[in-house]
Amino acid sequence: MPFSDNEVLDKILQSMNNYEGPVSQETLCNHLKTPPNRTVIRVNTVVTSKEILKDDIEKALAVQYDFKGVPAPIVQFHSKIDDILVVECNQKTEKVEPIYPHVMVGLACAVAVLRGANVYAPGVTAIPSGVYIGDRVSVFADILGQCKRGWNSEYQGQKFFVGNGLLVQNRKDLFTVAVPSGLAINMIEPLFDCPSIGDILHEDTIGGIQKGFLQNLPSVLCGHALNLQSHHLILDLCAAPGGKTTHIGCLMKNKGKVIALDKSVAKIKRIQENSTKLGLTNITAFAFDSIKAYIKIPENQLRGVDIITVPPIPESPPFHPYSFDRVLLDAPCSALGQRPQLYNPIRLKEVQSFARLQKKLFVAAVQLLKPGGRMVYSTCTYNVSENEEIIDWALGKFPFLRVVSPDIKLGKPGYRVGRLTEEDCIAMQRFGCPASCGSQNENSDAIGFFICCLERIISKSV
Structure with a gap:
């Protein structure tokens, strides 16, 4: 079972069964443990x-x-x-069976292997003694993260088989240097043939x-849903690691200006590295708390008032309200839709805490959006309280917002909650609910994901 807290799994199943039709626990668990087929x-x-x-x-x-x-x-x-x-x-490669010896890798490394990667040195945690370059080995995920680095015997703790490979680095090279690097295992027989x-x-x-x-397919749709023009000024809140940020930069043909924010200095470095890898020069990234990204003005001035002239954008955050043509809020979330998930220690209380943070970030996004501008809200979770209920709350708090349908729509409709109309739900996109019949299509095969596109209505009042 991918979740340590059964209440989390029950919460996902309850919403799926209420809105999608019957989905069994076994179907959902198998779905979450396997990588997308595409x-x-x-x-x-x-x-x-x-x-x-x-x-x-x-x-x-x-x-x-x-x-x-x-x-x-x-x-x-x-x-x-x-x-x-x-x-x-x-x-799935049905004939792949584990052999001895067993090499242990971290959970993140194992997930990458399931999606087609080889094993690189930083991900290896344990190799039994007497194993040499060229030997066939089985690779296992350390499910609970309890295997000590450099362990030289067969690990007896909880583990998950991800495939067989050929060892291309020996124990000495992997465990006697401070920062091991390079290819460690060439995965010749992965569990899934990605x-x-x-x-x-x-x-x-x-x-x-x-x-x-x-x-991931749904992530690509976020950039397209913004309906970008090369002259636009774009804000990407909570932007790391920069996949959506760099897509925006590409869609703008490396023109205009994209501002990317994230609290973590290390994550900002990732955004900058990805921008450099793709040759993008229209992206500027700042380590900054997105909740504080706007210069505060009285909230009553935001309702029904359209500012035509905006002061020049500062060189760094915080920014003036109404500064951006487009805003992407790919919000921090419970990430319950990520695939594959071999083990997730998240507790129900933590899942329930995200909505409060998401609302604070939503306020910042709305403050910074120009009249007539468009924003996209997205998460990689199935959780209704982080998806449709956030949009329901936003439409009540900001009556000048409306849900709009993107030009490219591949997802299923959103769930009907609160004040959301049928038209609102049709405009939203949901991905990743496992197909009950076992036949995966483009939507059900994806990670669990939610997208909603909104526009700020231009009011006639001043």
Whole structure:
């Protein structure tokens, strides 16, 4: 079971059964433990085309799968989204069974392996003595994070098998240096046959600039829902690690200006690194608390008043109200929709705490949005209180906001709660509810995700 707190699982199931139809606990748990069957690659349209990147990936996958002795998966264009490629992975490799010895890796490393990655040195926590370069090993996730680094015997704690591979670094190189680096295990028999796209993209560059970027399908839709123009001034609140930020930069053709905020200095560095990898120069990132990102004015001045002239934007936050044409609020959330999830220690009380933070961030987003401007609110959780109930609250607090439908819509409608109309719910997008029939489509195969697009109505009053 992926959640340590049964109440969290019960909460997800209750909302799914109320709004989606019957979903069993077993179906949901199996769904959460498996990676999406489709790998999505966002094309860096600033430096290349989808046709060129498709050709590059097809050639690289042909080599990768020739080594495995099976046909390579097909790389396809998407019928509605013009700047992504979709690789439909093969199904679970049923014949893969664990062997000895067992190598332990951290939970994050194991999740990456399930989505097609090899094992890199920082993720390895334990290798039994007597194992050498070239040996076949089984890779296991340390579910509870209790395996001591450098452990030299078979680990007997709770673990999850993710596949078999060939060891390419020995114990000494992995555990006697402060910061181990490089490839540690080449995964020749992963539990799920997801292609190793990350390494391909890292090597497929133009002048050192990556041609593509791995991103979940619903995340790509957030940028498109903003309906961006190259002259816009954009604010991305809670922007790390920068996947959506860099997509915005690409959609704006590396023009205009994108401001990215996050509280963490380390996370801001990630945004800057990803921007550099993709050759984007229209992104400026600040380590700043997004709740405090606006210069406060009396709240009654926000209601029904449209400011035509806005002071020049400061060089750094906080910013004047009404400063931005577009605002993205990909809010911190309980992340209950992430896949694969092998173990999540979150408790119900913590899940229930996110809505309070999300409302504070929503206030900041609304304060900074221009009249006539558009904002997108998104989360990677199934939790209704972090999704539709936040929008219901916002429409009550800010009557000058309205829910609008994006140009590209792939998700299921939102859930009807509170004052939300049927039209509102149809405009929203929900992803990742497991298909009860077992046949996964583009929506149910995705991570659990919620998107709502809103516009600030231009009032006639002053």
